Structures are given as structure tokens and as C-alpha cells.
Amino acid sequence: MLDFAALPTVDPMLPRPFRVVRVLRETSDVTTLTFEPADGLATIAFGPAQMGMVGLPGLGEVPISFSSDPADPSQLAMTIRRAGAITSALVDLSAGDSVSMRGPYGTEWPMEAAEGHHLLIVAGGLGLAPLRSAIVTALRRADRYRSISLVYGRREVSEVVFADDLAAWEANPAMSMHLTLDRADPDWSGPIGLVTSRMDAALLDPASTTAMVCGPDVMMHAVGADLTQRGVARGKIWLTMERNMKCGVGLCGHCQFGPLFICKDGPVLNWATAGPFYLIAEV
Ligand SMILES: Cc1cc2nc3c(=O)[nH]c(=O)nc-3n(C[C@H](O)[C@H](O)[C@H](O)COP(=O)(O)OP(=O)(O)OC[C@H]3O[C@@H](n4cnc5c(N)ncnc54)[C@H](O)[C@@H]3O)c2cc1C
Numbered sequence: 005m006l007d008f009a010a011l012p013t014v015d016p017m018l019p020r021p022f023r024v025v026r027v028l029r030e031t032s033d034v035t036t037l038t039f040e041p042a043d044g045l046a047t048i049a050f051g052p053a054q055m056g057m058v059g060l061p062g063l064g065e066v067p068i069s070f071s072s073d074p075a076d077p078s079q080l081a082m083t084i085r086r087a088g089a090i091t092s093a094l095v096d097l098s099a100g101d102s103v104s105m106r107g108p109y110g111t112e113w114p115m116e117a118a119e120g121h122h123l124l125i126v127a128g129g130l131g132l133a134p135l136r137s138a139i140v141t142a143l144r145r146a147d148r149y150r151s152i153s154l155v156y157g158r159r160e161v162s163e164v165v166f167a168d169d170l171a172a173w174e175a176n177p178a179m180s181m182h183l184t185l186d187r188a189d190p191d192w193s194g195p196i197g198l199v200t201s202r203m204d205a206a207l208l209d210p211a212s213t214t215a216m217v218c219g220p221d222v223m224m225h226a227v228g229a230d231l232t233q234r235g236v237a238r239g240k241i242w243l244t245m246e247r248n249m250k251c252g253v254g255l256c257g258h259c260q261f262g263p264l265f266i267c268k269d270g271p272v273l274n275w276a277t278a279g280p281f282y283l284i285a286e287v
Pocket residue numbers: 055066067068069070083084085086087088089090091092130133134245246247248249271
């Protein structure tokens with residue numbers, strides 16, 4: 005097997021060629037692509053929640069979080085939803101196709117600072133993608149957390165991503181699962197309601213909880229406010245945010261959120277920092 009650690013590393017500013025080695029169609033509009041470097045150099049080593057700028061010739065680049073296990077660089081993956089021209093072309097790629105990629109960029113989930121706490125992971129829809137790397141990292145050292153809980157909400161039964169992981173996590177005694185669907189569906193016999201409706205069951209001890217949250221803005225705003233009200237410290241509620249990006253490195257201003265640049269100050273920010281700007285911004 006190739007020893008990735010022994011390969012020379014590369015400037016994260018430089019776009020590099022990567023080849024798609026595996027394609028997993030998660031849903032009708034979401035695909036997980038696994039990549040390997042096509043230039044013979046080391047793959048991209050990233051931390052939980054970091055992103056790469058992935059591009060296609062003639063179309064451009066978009067920021068996408070890495071969704072694979074940060075400890076296994078041979079399986080570098082991104083989970084992508086069809087939104088516009090670039091993501092649609094990415095979702096439709098096949099094994100053997102090429103992309104450009106640069107990174108990693110951005111802040112990480114505070115996995116070590118959360119040790120000794122109850123770890124509460126809250127995902128809405130495809131928000132599970134940047135949280136998957138946190139979950140696999142936490143489960144590898146589960147004894148360092150008082151508990152690990154996942155609250156995962158989605159609008160439709162068919163929206164489920166990472167079905168195999170969800171089944172494995174359900175069976176893992178270190179993990180407490182709280183799945184919910186926004187509204188009733190004949191194919192769903194579990195709880196109905198928004199993710200906040202699962203907090204009574206999932207939140208064990210607010211004073212010793214670190215929360216990691218990803219989903220649509222409106223959902224993160226609701227969870228930040230709800231957890232604060234329940235007694236979780238604002239500085240221990242972590243969000244990963246999405247904004248339009250161009251440069252990815254703090255130069256162009258496209259990703260500005262209040263005084264913050266999401267590409268370099270984020271994407272992971274805590275509620276104490278981001279919350280006040282949600283209140284005066286678009287939500
Ligand atoms: C830090 C970060 C991590 C991300 N991780 C993922 C991921 O793991 N998987 C994934 O599928 N997508 C992710 N995104 C969103 C992804 O970058 C956008 O969907 C993509 O840029 C859209 O580009 P497009 O050319 O396909 O569509 P466009 O035609 O550019 O846009 C289509 C629609 O998406 C909206 N949009 C464009 N860019 C963004 C953006 N950055 N954030 C939110 N809405 C946007 C547009 O306003 C428009 O309504 C992430 C974004 C950021 C900033």
C-alpha cells in the first residue's frame with residue numbers, strides 16, 4: 005500500500021489534479037466522491053470540518069467540506085449536493101474523472117477541547133457531511149467523552165445520507181442516536197419534529213456539554229438559541245457555516261459575515277462569536 009505520509013507535501017494554495025476513484029450515489033441529488041492525487045504527491049491531510057476548493061475546467065471552483073475520516077488519507081472524500089452548475093457537474097462525475105483541488109482551509113471542530121464533556125452532535129440534512137469527520141474521530145476515542153449523541157433531522161425519508169454509517173452508529177454502544185423527520189411520512193415510524201424537539205432526550209447535562217451543529221442557517225440559529233436557553237454555554241455551541249466563497253483564503257471578501265470571513269475565521273465558529281451576527285443578518 006502507498007505510504008501517503010512519506011510523500012512530499014504541497015502548498016495548500018495551489019490547485020492540484022485529483023482523480024475520482026469511487027462514486028457513491030447517496031440520494032437522487034447527493035453523491036459521495038472519493039479522490040486520489042493524480043500528481044504522485046501526498047494527498048490532502050485535513051482536520052474535522054475543514055474544506056477544499058474543488059474545481060472543474062471551464063466551470064470554476066466551489067468550497068466543499070471533506071466528509072471522510074481525517075485519520076485515513078487514502079480515502080479522501082467529499083459529499084456533494086446538486087445546487088447549481090459546478091455542484092451538478094461534480095455530482096455527475098464517474099470513477100476515473102479528474103478535478104482540481106486545493107486546501108485544506110478553515111477552522112476545525114474542537115475535538116480535543118470537548119474531551120471530558122458530553123458531545124452533542126446536531127445535524128440537519130446534508131449538514132451531516134462535515135459532522136461525519138467529527139463523529140468518526142470521536143468514536144475512535146470514545147472513552148475521552150462523557151457521552152456521544154447524534155441528533156439528525158431531515159425533511160424527507162429519501163434524504164438520508166451515510167445510510168451504512170447510520171446503521172453502524174445505531175449498533176455502537178458508545179453512540180446515542182436521536183433521529184427525527186420534519187413531518188409525518190408513511191415510510192417513517194420514528195419521532196416527528198424539528199431537531200430541537202429531540203433535545204429533551206439528547207441533552208444530558210447542559211453545564212458539561214459541547215455541541216457541534218451543522219445544517220441550514222435557520223436550523224443552526226434555532227439550535228443555538230435553544231441550547232443557550234437550556235444552559236449550554238454560548239462558547240461551547242459550535243456551528244459550521246456556509247457562505248458564497250471565491251478565494252477561500254481571506255482575500256476577496258465574498259464570504260463576509262459581520263466582521264468575519266467565513267473562509268478563514270470559520271467555517272467552524274462558536275455561538276458566542278457568530279450568534280450576534282445571525283440576529284442582525286439574514287435569518
Ligand atoms: C465551508 C463550506 C462548506 C461546504 N460544504 C459543502 C458540502 O460538504 N457539500 C455540498 O454539497 N455543499 C457544500 N457547500 C456549499 C457549496 O459550496 C455550494 O452549493 C456551491 O458553491 C454551489 O455552487 P454551484 O456552482 O453548483 O451553484 P451556484 O449556481 O453558484 O449556486 C446555486 C445555489 O446555491 C447557493 N450557493 C452558492 N454558493 C453557496 C455557498 N457557498 N453556500 C450556500 N449556498 C450557496 C446560491 O446562492 C444559489 O442559490 C459548502 C460551502 C461552504 C462555504
